[in-house]
Amino acid sequence: MIVQIYTAQSAAEAVALAERGVNHVGLTPTTVGLPGQIGEDVAAEAVTALRGRARSVALSVESDLDEIARMAHAVGPDILHLCGEVGAVDPKAVRRLRGMLPEGMEIMQAIAVGADDDLAMAIAYAEVADFLILDSYTPDVQGVGAAGVTHDWSRSAGIVEAVDVPVVLAGGLSAANVAEAIRAVRPWGVDSLTHTNRALPGGGFEKDLDAVAAFVAASR
Template sequence: MARVKLCGITTASDRDAAVAAGADALGFISEVSVDTHRELLPEDAAALVASTPPFVTTTLVTMPDSPAAGADLVARVRPDVVQVHGLSPADIETLAAAVDARVVAAVGADEPDVVAYADGADALLVDTPATDGGGGTGETHDWARTRSVVEDLDTPVVLAGGLTPANVGEAVASVDPYAVDVASGVEGPDGRKDDAAMRAFVAGARGAV
């Protein structure tokens, strides 16, 4: 059964609703080089991480300029996991050696160096990135290609990109990922997390055959 990460949590109320929905992991975005309403100041991310209930995995999502910058932010936020966008495979290895948190390398669905990333990371997140390198585009990609990545690698694969309560069951059945990740797919028109959508997403992911 696929685990579920609800990403882009920005408030304590949304965090609590995500936990109540049954999320296995929560994503808190900080220090990214893209414009997103989901970004938090490091101190705000740290406060939400610190008050997340036990047995729910906290994930810092960031785009550091270097492994050192990433390690510094991890030390300030203190998440269980750091999900990194924009670093090279070598930088991922350097970061993993410098932090206590598990490291998830975010890669595009057409990333040619996927094996190199897998060698240095604890998990891969396969997303549909924007031209600026950020995720959260709300667009799907070729799930058959990601299924091949899952089959070819021992490293856990997290599926992201355009997932919603309506398609997550099909996505899990098609790709068989370790986990699924959603941000925009469980948000309302105002950009805030929608409680009912989060519950439906978790149920859809876990109901997939």
């Protein structure tokens, strides 16, 4: 079971996640106000530090292909995670974007489970993306994900059955519920952000490395 953890906010934190068995380390290089966002220079340092330890994933909530590609070249992750507003970058645009990315960079497309036509969207994006990530959606956070709540796992299970690409399950997962989620959905991987965080005084968070280790153990 592949474990993906968002969001590392430094190279040191990214390496600490890898040392606890995380396969995919998520980074949030943006300035739009997302949880745990970091500068592109910090994200690029984390990507370099992770080489040989874990795969790096950098998300984008942008809809402009040139801007997405610019960030991808600046940060250089192994995987580009597209999680903008539903339909903002359609499958045809994802296909065009692939030709704008560094050679070998893979694409992970977020699917808002519970949105209208989520199954049809997943099937369409599976034709152009290397991975899908099935996530919860809330209007409180820009893009798809970072909601910290679960969704209808039966819908996710239906998507897993319908597509031929690896699927990561996200949305409100913790050490307490991830094994149940895996049994229900049978994904290729699982993802955690909110429930592997430790709140900091004055706002913000850091990764709770004990919670991360517990999540990895429960996932496997």
